[in-house]
Amino acid sequence: MIYMVKIRIILPTYNEKDNLVILIPKLFEFFNKNKLDADILIIDDNSPDKTSDFVKEIADDFPIKLIKRRNKKGLGTAYVLGFKDSIKENIDIIFEMDADLSHKPQYILDFIKKINEGYDLVLGERKKFIDWGFIRKIVSRGGNLIGKYLAGIKVNDLTTGYRAYRKEVLNTINLDKIESDGYAFQLEMIYKTLANGFKVGSVPITFYGRKSGKSKLSKVDIIEFFILALKIRLRLVDV
């Protein structure tokens, strides 16, 4: 029998129930159509909209795993928890993805192709933004550009939240030493992947602005991101 690569999508959630109603069936439709061996891990921070009750209900229809945390602990720790669980379950390719429908499932094959070409971490580089205002685009592009030069990392989209890791990367990086959250977490993961000798590549994606719910990232996140970029440049971050 041919070994099927095991894929997992990790979705940290806080009040994303309405979006999950759409995203979960769409993801599994995509998996089935492309004959992928994939599941979804949802890490919910006790959302007031009862996301976790919904996930339990819909887990009858689809292979979904739920980890519920008692309170809002942020994106970074959610992914670290998800990574550890995925290592335990011997998943081959682990995806980070936003639950708010800004990341379309159709790109998943592009990520897998790139990993098969020999890349260890593949980033969804946002080339086009739908439903985002001019200011937000400038802040995102500009922030990434500054971060790139501050940190000295030749990657265009450091903060993208749509990405795929080969399990070897997550096995190698010391996940207990991941300190940051939000945008900075995304940068820290790229830096540590590169610093451990892995190859980072990217695939172009179109980013769809939020349909419902509010974005959870703030100015504090942006500042944390720049500070980390600077620390990377000054070699103050352990790998």
Place this chain on the structure above:
Amino acid sequence: MNVSVVIPTLNEEKNLDILLKELKNLKLINEIIIIDGYSTDKTVQEAKKFGCKVIFDDIGKGSALRKGLDAARGDIIICMDADLSMLSNEIHLLVAGIKAGYDICMGSRFIQGGGSDDMSLIRKFGNKFFVFLVNLLWHMNYSDLCYGYRSLKKSTIKKLDLKSDGFGIETEISIKAAKKGLKVLEVPSFEKARNFGKGKLKTFNDGWRIFKIIVTEFLKDDLHG
């Protein structure tokens, strides 16, 4: 939760054969109810071949749908057309909407991820106008109105107390859901062009019917304070 699907038909033998195969393959549906308007082709035989429950009604789509909704025993009831314009895979979204705690989940062709292959400019304009009117009168945020791919929680059917006999049934559901403060979620849906056979919608007649429903429901509001 058990899922029922309710499908009004009139001479849809070719489409029904394909549709029912697709629905069986979903492995999600417990019961399919066909409400047939006395088809002269093999629609009823097709339905029975697949083990569907068949009931008859030749008054109109609204009347047929009401009979189907009354007969359905599932906790979640899906309304769908037989002409293959609706993608059967999207039933998963409609089921998920009810599982998420909503009373009604409506397919919309006009939110991100939705679309239509089957709308003339005049129908598009008419639909937009009616959406605007309903949103204005009942303070809603609907993006679509005259589209029948929807799911309902069993307990909402009584609350809606539907009366329409014709194509206005969708509009009546949308308006009454607003009036009664039901929890409604829209999910994206893509409408394909009909596969075999002829459509039964008459743009102007049915547009007028929908307009009358909107006005009647509005006047009822006024009379009751």
